[in-house]
Amino acid sequence: MKVKATNEYEKLKKKDKELNRIPKAGEEFEVTEERYEFLTQGNKYNKIFVKKVRETKKEEKDSKEDDV
Numbered sequence: 129m130k131v132k133a134t135n136e137y138e139k140l141k142k143k144d145k146e147l148n149r150i151p152k153a154g155e156e157f158e159v160t161e162e163r164y165e166f167l168t169q170g171n172k173y174n175k176i177f178v179k180k181v182r183e184t185k186k187e188e189k190d191s192k193e194d195d196v
Contacts, residue, residue: 129164131178132156140173156181 133151137143143150147157159167159178167177 129159129161130156130181130183131159131164131167132181133178134176136173136175136177140175142173142177144177 133144133153133155135153137150138153141150146159146163151157164178164180169176171177
């Protein structure tokens, strides 16, 4: 799933474990459902580190066409 970083990474000066760096606010990247849950509600800081990016219908169609 595609997500967008909030400014919490920068405010807390915390690296993202999978990116191995501090993402900039607004930066988009891919995460798993489990990682999304952790970054939005399952972390010890009780902060929301990412927001889900809504895919357009064209992006959804393109990603389905790529599946084999």
